Amino acid sequence: MSPTAQGDTPKDAPEHCPGTESTQAGKAEACAGCPNQQVCATTPKGPDPALITSNLRSVKHKLLILSGKGGVGKSTFTSQLAFALAHDPETRNSDVIEVGVMDVDICGPSIPKIMGLEGEQGHQSGSGWQPVYVQDNLAVMSIGFLLNDPDDVIIWRGPKKNDLIKRFLRDVEWGELDYLLVDTPPGTSDEHLSIASFLKESGIDGAIVITTPQEVALQDVRREIDFCRKVKIPVIGVVENMSGFVCPNCKGESIIFPPTTGGGAQMAAEMGVPLLGKIPLDPRLGRACDEGVSFLDEYPDSPASKAYLEIIEKIRARFEK
Template identity: 40%
Template sequence: MEQLAECPAESDLAGRASVCEGCPGQALCQSQGRIDPDQEMIDIRMNVIKHKILVMSGKGGVGKSTVGCMLAQVLASQSCKVGVVDLDICGPSIPKLLSVEDQVVVNTEYGWKTLLSPHNGIKVMSVEDQEKQVCLHVSKCILVNGLIKRFFKDTFWGKLDYLICDTPPGTSDEHLTAIKVLKNVRPDGAIIVTTSQGVSIATVRREVNFCRKMGVKILGLVVNMSTFVCPCCDELTNIFPEDEIEKLSEEQKIPILARIPIDTRVTACCEVGRNPVIEHPNSQAIKCMEQLVRSLFNVYK
């Protein structure tokens, strides 16, 4: 597979070289010029953020945004300065999960002021305006990619320990734009969220191939909804067979960072925008999220 070092995105051959054949970003590269005038400001904004993590999934419905938000909440509870940027422009769920639905983005002399979550002061940037989302659907290629760039270039993030980038399901223009604008600032890599059911595993393989072709390091897999926690006795019950996810991990040499169970108490908190890390710190799901954070710390060692 071609690596990012061989990608001619910054040359006259962008989208036209033989290596571009079959690349999902070929049309995007062909439509853009050689030098992006916004790149310098993007690099300035992002270079003061220590860790940039992409949260990805092969398909929708696996709880990617919920995992991304709980990751941010656990990090913030450990005194880290955390931001979450919602790149799922046409289907944002971060505002509800982090309880910033009623806030409005304000433009200041320093750039867009982030929304501020009551969950330990997590900074948030997202689109919640339903009318705007309809417009974005109409002219997606131009408006969505431009807005994602502005999330990185025009938002005054300040100094953060972690910026969690919640991406849409699959491999789309949103992913390509995010990878392109972050290329100079060395993002840590991607966490791929999945369930262990066969149909989800099949799409994860495509996500893995996409990341490797684009030169994005895969930090590991997070298996969501791996078990069900009984609300009465805390007994764990397997929902899907684990054989396929174990096989994928071994075959692709990708570690499984955590297995997150379904806990109805945590789910109820997320549904109304409350913080499960504070309200249910001893739940199995939160303990597994804390294990995910420890696994990430070990990756950085």
């Protein structure tokens, strides 16, 4: 299924049609001259929070993975958190933890590759969209599953992005989940505002903010935390990624990104949010992401794996209270 054939775009629509359910339907510049313009402009539409709340009624916890900066490892952290929750050894002989990952990085969907699902296609039934499963208790949804080719570029304006996010929340059959992890793009723009708006009624349990130690990343992360406060999303804590480099052979540690202003720890203290932990670089993590496997399962003795597990335990402990 191509991203321009999602059931709400007429066959004779212009190239940049925002979709019939978008609040910009019939009003956007692309709608000028379209034969459907009048119908689209007068048809009732909106985020429909009641349907979203109903669809997510069996989701216990909804967590956003955020950062104002690109390239700090949000998708990597999201994937490893999902793998760890779904594979948690403490639950293998008891209750199974059901995990879902929703990738709302519309223009740069990397979750399918990182989670070993590249080339998979999304499927639509009469009751909604079906997520793609890594395993029985780990479901994933991404625009990457709607592309004919993983290298296809997405050139969409805000309204069409917003409409797809609404459909991921409203129409995907997530079922019963303990955790729904939402991997977001950098910044505080359309995708973030859409998530905050669409989930206002059903609630967001919190945000995990990812940073790296250098000040150029911390500046953007401060803005992200300020965004969370303004839209009333609780900040669970900050994770400092790429916090030094640990050689897999000699175990020696080097500082790659010097924390000239105190790094994530100082920033978290200044902003009044918890520091969940620091994750060092490990070149094998990049290989695991390229291969779509769990780094924590492949390299459990790595200092990075131990740091991940300590952070994940803090996240789990928060919601088990």
